[in-house]
Amino acid sequence: MKRKVILGIDGGTASTVCICMSLTPFDQPLPDPLPILARAVAGCSNHNSVGESAARETLENVMADALAKSRSTRASVQAVCLSASGVDHPKDQHHILTWLREIFPMHVRLFVENDAVAALSSGTMGKLHGCVLIAGTGTIAYGFTEDGREARAAGAGPVLGDWGSAYGISAQALTAVIRANDGRGLQTTLTQNILDKLNLSSPDELIGWTYSDPSWARIAALLPIVVSCADAGDLAAINILFDAVHELASSVKAVVARLELCGEDGKDPFPLVMVGGVLEANKRWDIGSEVINCISKDFPGVLPIRPKVEPAVGAALLAWSSLMRQCHQEASTS
């Protein structure tokens, strides 16, 4: 019999990754290492960024590429989980599902989820339970209960309060330079460090630099400078990072409280998957650890997880878990 496979796709604004994983028997635990057959990479598949037909073409190509690399065919696919940024609404979900269904026959299980879902799954190895905190260029906290309820906090972009993101931290750092320069704020080593990095000669030039390009990622890239300055004891930088820690912890706490992930007494254990450049900074000033400290004061049961696999693998594991549950249900009702 031909080998059966699962496709897991992480569709982001920067790139799209597709994993092809072998479908292992459900009566056995997942093999270690995971039975990953192939990995393919393509460009942006966020339909909000590149438009629908380009996004669709990218996704078709990356799936075909992963199948070819794993010497599999479309007919061997049992499930596809596409976890993509920009899927924020049931309408987006339905739209993409309809289109995937045109490609894959009815027996293939299809899942379309927000990119936060793959990130959670990459930490919980396919189980949709607990909370994921993503803090990269943007930030979002997303939570799931075992009975299928979900909640999110933040994720509304830089204008609408994503202050714990790399963009938010970096914009605060730029602002601290402007404020130090005009006398509203503390003098800070951020000034010289940021000007050096950007090859500018005065804080006034930061204004032109900031508005010359609307890309959030360009500003977010200043994060390492803020962490270095905080490491060296700069008070303005330290204040910015503590504010960010408070913001990130507050997103998680809002999700945990709404879903009662911590149980009625607030002390039950729950997984918190932590993903993204802001949380991975492992300098002396470790934002991720500070966030965990802040959350554990209110919710001592928090179990932080730093995923060992990438989100596309998380997406594949999610499809695997779902197929396994379906298989067990069918077995118990037959």
Place this chain on the structure above:
Amino acid sequence: MKRKVILGIDGGTASTVCICMSLTPFDQPLPDPLPILARAVAGCSNHNSVGESAARETLENVMADALAKSRSTRASVQAVCLSASGVDHPKDQHHILTWLREIFPMHVRLFVENDAVAALSSGTMGKLHGCVLIAGTGTIAYGFTEDGREARAAGAGPVLGDWGSAYGISAQALTAVIRANDGRGLQTTLTQNILDKLNLSSPDELIGWTYSDPSWARIAALLPIVVSCADAGDLAAINILFDAVHELASSVKAVVARLELCGEDGKDPFPLVMVGGVLEANKRWDIGSEVINCISKDFPGVLPIRPKVEPAVGAALLAWSSLMRQCHQEASTS
């Protein structure tokens, strides 16, 4: 002898206004009412927005229009003061001066200033001394000493800390709605009021609305809703307005302190000209009055002025004052 005139121009992003004023004898005080002969209005003349040749054409046309309406000719012009947004650098100033010099002969006095200068002058009737606080879509504080030193604070746009502006206040209000909705923040009446105003049915829809159009003025237009909610006692709205008051006062205090406008003991009187929609809200919750309260705690000599004439008249008065000083100097040295 043909009547001599002065042109005062307020060149903004929304519109450009040119005032033609009769040049009255310098040995007499300015007449009341002011000898304004004509007023002409045109579109945007910010060279950063519409490009240089369009800005230049708009300015030429609006001056020609004001001269025609006042039955004057270009030959009767003794001074031109152009106060324009986007003039932030000596290089901008020099560039526009060179161009104005192509139009007007050498004996005509030319002044090119930031738009804040005309706003200050509209409150001080042409005297460049004191501080002006502008809080409209954006915000800036600008100060001048009698011996020609100047300083500014804020004015770096929404990404770089102009939080006391109408844009800043409105963005905070939108953020408060998102935070109330996802459990991070207080419940607030801003939610229903903003959704009603924008014809949206849920806070999630605010995200699409916010990023669908990059215009700062569109978001800034929500200011009256925030003031109304604060008037009705909404705590989230009140907190936002107090933060804005603190930000606006801090810009003024930074300028006053750097220029020592308050004298060495911090108690000398100095004019503070207050301009823009944020400061003109005269509801029960009066942002302008709160800003003055906040400043006068540190600088009891603050003398708030709400201008009775428009900035273009301020520009004309600035040119008038400068010609008068020159005339007196020439008289005293002859």
